[in-house]
Amino acid sequence: xxxxxxxxxxxxxxxxxxxxxxxxxxxxxxxAPTIAASSYILLDHDxxxxxxxxxxxxxxxxxxxxxxxxxxxxxxELEAGNIxxxxxxxxxxxxxxxxxxxxxxxxxxKVPVEALLRGMIIQSGNDAAVALAEHIAGSExxxxxxMNQYAQQLGxxxxxxxxxxxxxxxxxxxxxxxxxxxxxALIRNFPEHYKWYSDKEFTYNGITQHNRNKxxxxxxxxxxxxxxxxxxxxFCLSASAKRDGMRLIAVVLGTRSENxxxxxxxxxxxxxxxxxxxxxxxxxxxxxxxSKVWKGDAKSIDLGLAEGFYVTVPRGQYKELEAISNLQQxxxxxxxxxxxxxxxxxxxxxxVITTQKxxxxxxxxxxxxxxxxxxxxLLLIWG
Numbered sequence: 001x002x003x004x005x006x007x008x009x010x011x012x013x014x015x016x017x018x019x020x021x022x023x024x025x026x027x028x029x030x031x032a033p034t035i036a037a038s039s040y041i042l043l044d045h046d047x048x049x050x051x052x053x054x055x056x057x058x059x060x061x062x063x064x065x066x067x068x069x070x071x072x073x074x075x076x077e078l079e080a081g082n083i084x085x086x087x088x089x090x091x092x093x094x095x096x097x098x099x100x101x102x103x104x105x106x107x108x109x110k111v112p113v114e115a116l117l118r119g120m121i122i123q124s125g126n127d128a129a130v131a132l133a134e135h136i137a138g139s140e141x142x143x144x145x146x147m148n149q150y151a152q153q154l155g156x157x158x159x160x161x162x163x164x165x166x167x168x169x170x171x172x173x174x175x176x177x178x179x180x181x182x183x184x185a186l187i188r189n190f191p192e193h194y195k196w197y198s199d200k201e202f203t204y205n206g207i208t209q210h211n212r213n214k215x216x217x218x219x220x221x222x223x224x225x226x227x228x229x230x231x232x233x234x235f236c237l238s239a240s241a242k243r244d245g246m247r248l249i250a251v252v253l254g255t256r257s258e259n260x261x262x263x264x265x266x267x268x269x270x271x272x273x274x275x276x277x278x279x280x281x282x283x284x285x286x287x288x289x290x291s292k293v294w295k296g297d298a299k300s301i302d303l304g305l306a307e308g309f310y311v312t313v314p315r316g317q318y319k320e321l322e323a324i325s326n327l328q329q330x331x332x333x334x335x336x337x338x339x340x341x342x343x344x345x346x347x348x349x350x351x352v353i354t355t356q357k358x359x360x361x362x363x364x365x366x367x368x369x370x371x372x373x374x375x376x377x378l379l380l381i382w383g
Contacts, residue, residue, distance in 0.1 A: 029275050029314040029315070030275065032051070032052035032268070032271055033267045033268075033271055035052075035054065035252065035264045035267060035268065036255060036256065036260060036264055037054075037252040037253060037254055037255045037261075037264055038055065038058070038060060038234065038253050038254025038255075039054065039055040039056055039058050039060055039175065039176040039251075039252075039253040039254060040052070040053065040054055040055075040056065040176055040250070040251060040252045040253070040264065040268065041053040041056040041176040041177050041179075041180050041250070041251050042248060042249075042250045042268040042269075042271070042272050043180040043184065043248065043249045043250075043251075044246070044247070044248055044249075044272075044276070044278050044310075044312040045184050045187060045188070045240065045247035045248065045249055046246075046247060046278055046280070046308075046310040046312075047278055047310040047311055047312040047354065048184075049276075049278075049311075049312035049353075049354075050177075051248070051271070051272045051276055051312070052268060052271065052272070053176070053177070055176070056175060056176040056177040056180075056251075057158055057175050057176075057177050058175060058176075059158050059173040059174070059175055060173060060174070060175065060176075060233065060253050060254060061166075061168060061172065061173060061230065061232050061233040062166055062172075062173070062174045062179060062228055062233060062236060062253065063166045063228030063229050063230045063232075063233035063236050064100075064101065064124045064126075064165065064166045064226065064227060064228035064229065064236075065166065065174075065179055065225075065226050065227070065228040065236050065237075065238050065251075066161060066163070066164070066165060066166030066172070066174075066228070067120055067121070067124065067129055067164070067165065067166065067226055068179070068182050068183060068186060068225060068226050068238065069147045069150065069151065069161060069182055070120065070129050070132065070133065070143075070147065070164040070165075071117070071120065071121060071186065071193070072150060072182065072185065072186050072189075072190075073136070073143070073146050073147055073150055074113075074117060074132055074136065075186070075189070075190040075193040076150070077136055078113075078193070079190070082136070083113055083135070083136060084113065085112065085113050085114040085117075086112050086113070086114065087112065087113045087135070088110040088111070088112060089110065089111050089112070089113060089116055089131050089132065089135040090108075090109075090110055090135075091105050091106060091107055091108065091109050091110070091111060091127075091131050092107070092130075092131065092134055093107050094130060094134070094140075095107075095127050095128075095130040095131040095134060096127060098126040098127040098129075098130050098165065099126065099167070100126045100165065100167060100230075101123065101124040101125060101126055102123075102125050102126060102127045102128075103116070103119030103120070103123050103125030103127055103128040103204050103205075103209075104125075104127070104204065104205045104207050105119070105125070105127050105128060105131060105204070105205070106205070111128075111131065113132065113135070115204055116128040116131055116132050117132065117196065118196055118199070118202050118204075119202060119204055120132065121196045121197055121199075121226070122196065122199050122200075122201065122202040122209070122211050123202055123204075123209040123211075124212060124226075124227065124228075126165040126167065129164045129165045130164055130165065132164070133164040140163055140164055143164055144161050144162055144163055144164065147161040147164070148160060148161055151178070151182070154181055154182060154185050155181060156174065156178035156181055156182060157178070158173075158174065158175045158177070158178055159173065159174040159175065159178045160172065160173055160174075161174075166228055166230070166233075167230070168230055168232045168233075176251040176252070176253055177251075179238050179251045179253075180238070180249050180250075180251050183224075183225050183238045183240060183249050183251070184249055186225070187224070187225075187240060187247070187249075194223075194224060194225075195223075197213075197223065197224025197225050197226070198216060198223040198224055199211060200216055200217070212227040212258070213225075213226070213227050213237065213239060213262075214258065214259070214262040215237075215239055215241075215262050215265060215266065218262065218266070219241060219266065219269070221241040221242055221243045221269075222239055222240070222241045222269075223240060223241070223242065224239065224240050225238045225239055225240055225249075226238055227258075227261070229258075233253065233254065234253070234254035234255055234256065235254075235255045235256065235257055235258055235260060235261040236251075236252065236253045236254065236255070236261060237250075237251070237252055237255075237261040237262065237265055238250070238251045239251075239265045239269075241269050241273075243273050245278075246273065246276075246277065246278045248268075248269055248272045248273065250265045250268040250269055250272075252264045252265055252268075274315070275314060275315055276312055276313065276314060276315055277312070277313060277314075277315045277316075277318060278310055278311065278312040279310065279311060279313075279318060280308055280309065280310050281309045281310065281311055281321075281323070281346065282304065282305050282308065282309040282344075283308050283309075284304075284305060284306060284307050284308050285304055285305075285306075285361060286304050286305070287302045287303070287304050287361060288303055288304045288305065288325065288344060288358065289303050289325050289327075289358075290302050290303060291303060291327050291329070291331055291341070292330075292331065293331050293332070293333055293335065293364050296332075296333030296334070296335070296364040296365065296366065297333070297364065297365045297366065297368075298333075298364050301331065301335060301341075301360055301361070301362065301364050302360075302361040302362060303325075303327070303341060303342065303358045303359065303360060303361065304358065304359065304361045305344070305356055305357070305358065305359065306338065306357070306359050309344070309354075309356050311346055311353050311354055313348055313353065317348060320348055320349065321346055321347070321348055321353070322346070322347045322348075323344055323345070323346050323347075324344070324345045324346075324347065325342060325343070325344045325345075325358060326342050326343055326344075326345065327341060327342035327358065328341050328342050330379060333364045333365060333366050334363070334364060334365050334366050335360050335363065335364040336360065336363055337359075337360050337361060337362050337363050338359050338360060339359060339360045340357045340358070340359055341358055341359065341360055342357075342358040343355050343356060343357050343358055344356055344358055
């Protein structure tokens with residue numbers, strides 16, 4: 001972790017804290033490989049750093065990658081207690097008649113939510129997806145509205161869903177970047193739910209089907225997510241891999257075959273893990289610096305981050321990082337924990353890698369009337 005070693009408190013209004021640290025051999029940092037896909041992106045899960053991309057904001061049909069959002073909605077419903085894994089879902093004729101990949105559920109039967117979820121995630125069952133959508137929202141149309149609402153919450157600005165399956169529709173589209181955002185949110189918010197994405201097969205109704213994500217067999221570091229294919233979309237894949245504590249998410253849309261989508265994702269993973277490294281600089285709630293407080297019942301306040309702070313840099317350049325804290329001045333009580341009071345900026349040379357808000361880690365109440373009077377006089381004198 002970066003050790004902040006220099007504190008400069010100026011009367012002008014800004015406190016700057018900077019540091020440089022860390023060892024490691026510098027390695028070459030070539031450009032990303034050529035990827036045979038209509039659109040792609042490689043994203044670090046923890047830092048959010050994009051390591052490679054092309055046409056990543058182009059709106060394209062996602063095919064069954066859509067089911068990641070279907071799964072995300074269901075995971076939220078489970079967490080909220082609105083449904084349970086052992087709830088029995090009545091299978092409608094509409095769900096039973098779904099075309100494309102299927103879990104082979106039968107009309108008029110009752111199937112547990114868990115079985116439908118696994119069928120949708122592992123087998124990519126369109127019938128299972130529609131059955132779950134109808135169970136949660138009454139109809140697939142209403143469920144699609146829920147999908148779009150969650151997409152907006154996640155910042156998926158170029159996405160619109162019309163169904164729970166990914167079957168073609170002119171108004172059903174997303175982007176490689178939005179899929180990466182959605183994939184990262186699913187992993188972060190629902191790790192127990194995400195574990196099903198690494199299952200290689202699932203048997204239902206006496207029929208065993210294999211996960212279409214070939215990378216689960218080829219690369220032990222890959223543990224999800226979802227494939228997709230229609231004539232319109234081509235062969236698509238969103239995948240995640242974790243090596244030595246570093247997790248990457250790669251998305252390819254519009255490749256030419258099942259093997260091609262796996263090969264192109266593998267290229268991206270090999271590039272990202274070979275030439276980049278991710279480090280946690282600060283944990284959530286960890287003290288980064290402190291500042292004087294005026295008119296308070298304490299002389300100073302600890303400042304840190306509301307969430308963990310990660311950076312991704314070219315391999316071997318971690319030692320070149322510099323952290324600079326810019327704080328609001330003067331800080332006058334009362335101050336509530338969580339109040340934004342500045343920012344910490346991380347630079348690699350002249351490049352700003354990332355910036356995060358610094359917040360108060362504790363409350364500071366008003367001081368006595370005498371203390372407030374003295375501080376008021378001092379502030380007038382010092383400007």
